[in-house]
Amino acid sequence: MQTSIVVFTCDLRLSDHPPLRAALHGGGRVVPLFVRDPAVDRAGFAAPNRLAFLADCLRDLDTGLRKRGGRLVLREGDTVTEVCRVAAETDADEVHMTGDTSAFACVRERRLRRALEADGRRLYVHDTVSTAVAPGAVAPVSSDHFAVFTPYYRRWSGQSLRDVLDTPRVITVPDEVASAPLPERGEVSGVSPKLCAGGETEGRRRFTAWLRSGVQTYETRHDDLAGDATSRLSPHLHFGTLSPVEVVRRAREAGGVGAEAFVRQVAWRDFNRQVLAARPDAAARDYRTHRDQWRDGKDAEADAEAWREGRTGYPVVDAAMRQLRQEGWMHNRGRLLTASFLTKTLYLDWRVGARYFLGLLVDGDVANNQLNWQWMAGTGTDTRPNRVLNPVIQAKRHDPDGAYVRRWVPELADIEGAVVHEPWKLPARELSGTGYPEPVVSLAEGLDRLKRARGRA
Numbered sequence: 331m332q333t334s335i336v337v338f339t340c341d342l343r344l345s346d347h348p349p350l351r352a353a354l355h356g357g358g359r360v361v362p363l364f365v366r367d368p369a370v371d372r373a374g375f376a377a378p379n380r381l382a383f384l385a386d387c388l389r390d391l392d393t394g395l396r397k398r399g400g401r402l403v404l405r406e407g408d409t410v411t412e413v414c415r416v417a418a419e420t421d422a423d424e425v426h427m428t429g430d431t432s433a434f435a436c437v438r439e440r441r442l443r444r445a446l447e448a449d450g451r452r453l454y455v456h457d458t459v460s461t462a463v464a465p466g467a468v469a470p471v472s473s474d475h476f477a478v479f480t481p482y483y484r485r486w487s488g489q490s491l492r493d494v495l496d497t498p499r500v501i502t503v504p505d506e507v508a509s510a511p512l513p514e515r516g517e518v519s520g521v522s523p524k525l526c527a528g529g530e531t532e533g534r535r536r537f538t539a540w541l542r543s544g545v546q547t548y549e550t551r552h553d554d555l556a557g558d559a560t561s562r563l564s565p566h567l568h569f570g571t572l573s574p575v576e577v578v579r580r581a582r583e584a585g586g587v588g589a590e591a592f593v594r595q596v597a598w599r600d601f602n603r604q605v606l607a608a609r610p611d612a613a614a615r616d617y618r619t620h621r622d623q624w625r626d627g628k629d630a631e632a633d634a635e636a637w638r639e640g641r642t643g644y645p646v647v648d649a650a651m652r653q654l655r656q657e658g659w660m661h662n663r664g665r666l667l668t669a670s671f672l673t674k675t676l677y678l679d680w681r682v683g684a685r686y687f688l689g690l691l692v693d694g695d696v697a698n699n700q701l702n703w704q705w706m707a708g709t710g711t712d713t714r715p716n717r718v719l720n721p722v723i724q725a726k727r728h729d730p731d732g733a734y735v736r737r738w739v740p741e742l743a744d745i746e747g748a749v750v751h752e753p754w755k756l757p758a759r760e761l762s763g764t765g766y767p768e769p770v771v772s773l774a775e776g777l778d779r780l781k782r783a784r785g786r787a
């Protein structure tokens with residue numbers, strides 16, 4: 331009987347899973363394999379919030395496989411060595427996995443292909459598993475990738491998506507293949523106290539609820555910080571507990587301006603992936619440089635630390651940074667504001683912020699994180715690289731009553747109304763009782779510094 335291996339990576343689901351369907355095609359045995367590879371951790375994956383979410387995902391995947399007569403096989407070590415070892419143990423002739431775009435994933439894929447072929451086995455890499463449209467599937471005439479979102483989105487929208495694949499009913503796993511114990515969420519230390527739950531079951535529950543009540547008002551409410559009216563599907567899309575093809579198809583079926591606006595955001599994921607696939611160096615280097623001489627030294631580090639701790643003296647910035655610590659997730663408007671504040675107002679290197687985010691975000695993702703940071707720093711794909719988001723104006727617009735700030739900054743919880751966004755306007759006695767800090771820099775000073783640095787003064 332033929333045996334195939336499915337190497338799960340960023341696709342931790344059974345529904346709409348092309349590598350799994352392909353492996354089952356011949357009707358033989360399948361080894362659903364996940365490798366805990368220390369090199370993945372060293373490459374930046376190993377943040378406690380993501381490890382805890384991963385533990386949920388692996389347990390749920392194993393439960394789903396057991397319901398179908400199978401089980402998940404977990405191995406620890408170098409991915410290439412472990413896949414080849416399992417292939418030898420089970421005499422598998424095919425290995426299926428999802429295509430990925432990071433430099434790390436590309437090297438891993440090349441090494442795996444070479445090692446398997448040397449043993450007379452074949453590697454099949456599947457696309458449209460972790461993106462709706464594959465990187466490179468649409469490109470402008472004169473380049474290998476789109477550098478601007480709007481024309482990309484036009485072409486992306488015109489692509490016909492493949493059909494959603496059924497979840498397999500039966501999966502037969504060879505008896506002889508051993509597995510290491512699955513990790514437990516509780517074993518991970520340093521996890522954010524309000525971290526959400528992972529796993530395909532939870533992802534599908536959230537998505538169904540979102541389509542039922544949420545997506546319709548997305549267009550008008552997605553920037554409402556206190557309303558928290560976005561889908562919160564990002565960790566599920568990152569870990570692949572939801573299929574982007576299915577998400578886009580079902581949202582389109584739901585229809586309406588809300589669903590359209592939501593699908594447009596999902597397209598940003600694919601956009602960033604096609605940029606990173608073409609320019610893997612953009613994970614660490616400016617995509618479009620302004621030759622910034624970012625601040626460094628003692629004062630710069632003190633400002634960075636105030637930003638990390640949520641003690642900049644700008645309540646909306648601090649609220650968002652504290653949400654990140656508490657939940658391992660931050661509202662998109664908060665991400666934009668805090669990134670603008672770090673890179674434009676404090677004039678600190680986007681990599682400082684990107685690194686800190688990746689240490690905490692449960693959806694922390696090299697393509698989305700680094701390229702959104704670059705977008706806000708003006709070194710990426712934004713066509714207006716010098717835009718600055720004023721945290722007070724933004725706060726009044728997107729948190730008009732101050733409820734978001736009061737939720738996350740307990741020192742200011744008793745200050746009613748929009749004045750909470752400008753605590754320096756409060757009577758000195760009232761403010762000093764709160765223990766809330768003075769602004770680290772005035773907005774005018776920050777703006778002047780940026781203009782001088784970018785030669786626009």
Ligand SMILES: Cc1cc2nc3c(=O)[nH]c(=O)nc-3n(C[C@H](O)[C@H](O)[C@H](O)COP(=O)(O)OP(=O)(O)OC[C@H]3O[C@@H](n4cnc5c(N)ncnc54)[C@H](O)[C@@H]3O)c2cc1C
Nearest residue numbers: 560561562563564595596598599662665694695698699702
């Ligand atoms: C500085 C910065 C860092 C970011 N880092 C990450 C990251 O590490 N991982 C991540 O998934 N997103 C990142 N984003 C994008 C965005 O903030 C999150 O995807 C979004 O807030 C997740 O919440 P949601 O699922 O409720 O999104 P929704 O608003 O419900 O959007 C639906 C989905 O579309 C995708 N999406 C939405 N906005 C963007 C965007 N700007 N770029 C790419 N995809 C998007 C996400 O997969 C999201 O789940 C970052 C944005 C900024 C400004």
